[in-house]
Amino acid sequence: MLEKTFGQKEPSKKYTERVGAYGVGFDKNGKIPVAMTHLYNGKEGYFLLGGGIENDETHSRCIERECLEEAGLKVMPLNFVCKGDYFHFIEQTNTFFHGIGYFYYMEIDKVIANPTEPDHHLVWLTMDEVKEKLFLPHQIWAVEEIYKAFVKKALS
Template sequence: MHKVFGVKEAAEYYDREGSYIIPVCGDKVGVVKTPKGWFLLGGGLEKDESHIACIERECMEEAGYTVSVSRRLCSAETYCFHDTIGYFHPIQTYYIGELISKSAEPAETDHALEWVEYEKIKGKMYFEMQSWALDKAFEK
């Protein structure tokens, strides 16, 4: 399942592929809180990096956790304008998995791992497409 958000303007976009994990424990989901808001754990792929390797690296950088990725859930993309990047086109793939253990302090000190009840965070992610992916993770 894939969904497109936003409206593509007649402009040159910066395309950025990324992969993210949605760790669910009961009615809660593990997310990172930053000064901008809530985000899923994950980020942009580096050169020649696999989706799973990206999630493993980003979870260590953002939360200091090792992870286990179990399955692909969905993907989405959006067309938007970013304050520093300009016209931005993130393309994100979402996976279900779990946080295994904390093995280091996070390198990104403005990111804090939080376990938040789905009903509290529903529709409140920084990116609308990440809210949509969360909804897919909690569909019965």
């Protein structure tokens, strides 16, 4: 399994751990759907579609639910590609956080509803924009890995 850790774990700190599943797909123009929301400082933050796994749901079900909630987008997760995690400190909540993400290549169907999370907006980014705008480094890395595995191969 392809796996990579970002950030440094400080041994003396207690981390809040969150496990999530995220989908990366590409439209016919090679753009990737992401959620744009506002951060605590009022700036825009861009994140992959997906999120925390609830109860005992599968990774696929989590991605399908989160894509619908965050973007109104119907998707089909197809292939698990990589696992990335990120140790960091969130100043706004004074929390040491350990985000663990399972990243999947997904097929994008279409927008079928309005998002149920009113602070999330569907935005389509190019690969260059993803590298520039995504907020979390393990998500940027995962997009690059999925691009190499599925899009770049298809173009070769």
